[in-house]
Amino acid sequence: MEARLRTEGLVRRFRGETVVDGIDLAVAPGKVTCLLGPSGCGKSTTLRIIAGVDRQDAGCVWLNGEVVSDDTRHLPPEARGVGLMFQDFALFPHLTVAQNVAFGLPKRQAAGARVAELLAKVDLTGYDDKHPHELSGGEQQRVALARALAPRPRVMLMDEPFSGLDNRLRDGIRDATLAVLKEEGTAVLLVTHEPDEAMRMADEIALMRGGKIVQQAAPYNIYNAPIDPAAAAFFSDINKLSGVVHGALTQTPFGQFLAPGVPDGTAVDIIFRPQHVRIDFDRQGRGPNPTASDGAPARGVVQRARFMGKESLVEFLMDDGVSVVTATVPAVFLPKEGTILWLSIRRDRCFVFPR
Numbered sequence: 001m002e003a004r005l006r007t008e009g010l011v012r013r014f015r016g017e018t019v020v021d022g023i024d025l026a027v028a029p030g031k032v033t034c035l036l037g038p039s040g041c042g043k044s045t046t047l048r049i050i051a052g053v054d055r056q057d058a059g060c061v062w063l064n065g066e067v068v069s070d071d072t073r074h075l076p077p078e079a080r081g082v083g084l085m086f087q088d089f090a091l092f093p094h095l096t097v098a099q100n101v102a103f104g105l106p107k108r109q110a111a112g113a114r115v116a117e118l119l120a121k122v123d124l125t126g127y128d129d130k131h132p133h134e135l136s137g138g139e140q141q142r143v144a145l146a147r148a149l150a151p152r153p154r155v156m157l158m159d160e161p162f163s164g165l166d167n168r169l170r171d172g173i174r175d176a177t178l179a180v181l182k183e184e185g186t187a188v189l190l191v192t193h194e195p196d197e198a199m200r201m202a203d204e205i206a207l208m209r210g211g212k213i214v215q216q217a218a219p220y221n222i223y224n225a226p227i228d229p230a231a232a233a234f235f236s237d238i239n240k241l242s243g244v245v246h247g248a249l250t251q252t253p254f255g256q257f258l259a260p261g262v263p264d265g266t267a268v269d270i271i272f273r274p275q276h277v278r279i280d281f282d283r284q285g286r287g288p289n290p291t292a293s294d295g296a297p298a299r300g301v302v303q304r305a306r307f308m309g310k311e312s313l314v315e316f317l318m319d320d321g322v323s324v325v326t327a328t329v330p331a332v333f334l335p336k337e338g339t340i341l342w343l344s345i346r347r348d349r350c351f352v353f354p355r
């Protein structure tokens with residue numbers, strides 16, 4: 001399907017510093033792409049350029065198949081037909097819910113039916129005559145969504161739209177928002193610095209660092225096939241084992257790992273997530289048998305175990321005396337310091353990166 005929103009080679013510099021550095025994006029109807037990255041990596045600037053409130057130094061923006069901004073052309077924000085939803089969503093305090101939602105609709109258009117339809121979609125039927133101060137944060141957020149959607153924008157740009165909400169509300173509002181956006185077939189570009197939010201909302205995550213998209217993929221793929229250690233570390237704690245390559249193999253406490261194409265003598269890091277470590281009891285100095293999926297087990301001694309609610313975080317010093325491995329285990333299990341246990345790692349969840 002043709003992209004509703006597309007950018008090519010967007011560049012933006014402030015005082016000689018390049019903060020957006022060649023951003024290519026494409027979002028199809030009914031799809032959500034999340035721009036995810038640490039503070040200051042250029043996410044909001046990218047969004048602002050697409051919205052038209054900032055202008056790029058190079059590159060091109062298409063909306064609904066038409067160039068809205070390039071070297072010679074720059075449509076103002078109000079002519080771009082995009083919906084905007086930002087963190088400080090600011091409803092008009094003196095207008096009712098229905099008037100807020102109807103605000104963006106053409107004056108001549110009979111707004112009643114569209115307003116009622118949208119209030120039903122965001123589960124606020126009957127709230128028409130209330131004022132913003134009578135609503136909870138979550139309800140205000142849903143009114144803001146209804147207002148942004150009222151003119152049927154085919155593209156929605158959202159910048160940390162849920163960060164003002166408390167944790168208990170947030171998941172529900174995210175899911176409700178997503179459902180409405182999908183139903184309306186809106187192409188969405190959503191900026192967030194929270195990996196959980198991106199995983200929950202996105203069809204595709206564009207991971208940004210230093211003004212560039214370093215990896216773009218579906219949440220499952222980006223989580224399970226990160227492009228480098230920093231991309232892996234952005235989504236969870238990680239474990240790192242060090243090795244040196246000989247004959248396309250590197251030795252670790254967990255046996256050999258393949259390092260295809262990596263020259264002999266290269267130092268590599270083997271990265272894996274704590275949740276992909278399995279632990280097993282010591283049976284008179286022996287652990288579980290090696291398997292194809294989990295490789296060889298290795299013995300470790302518990303150094304620290306922390307209760308985290310639904311799980312425990314257990315830190316091990318491995319038998320080689322240098323490797324430290326952290327595992328998450330169900331919280332019912334909180335082993336004592338000094339306990340000897342055997343660890344295995346899901347082989348398909350390990351990533352080998354030249355250092």
Ligand SMILES: Nc1ncnc2c1ncn2[C@@H]1O[C@H](COP(=O)(O)OP(=O)(O)OP(=O)(O)O)[C@@H](O)[C@H]1O
Binds near residue numbers: 046
């Ligand atoms: N108008 C401006 N003038 C000068 N520098 C700016 C301007 N706008 C943004 N910057 C700088 O550009 C860089 C990227 O900012 P941007 O707001 O796009 O980052 P971000 O990834 O959205 O971060 P955050 O998650 O903190 O909002 C930052 O270093 C910021 O200080």
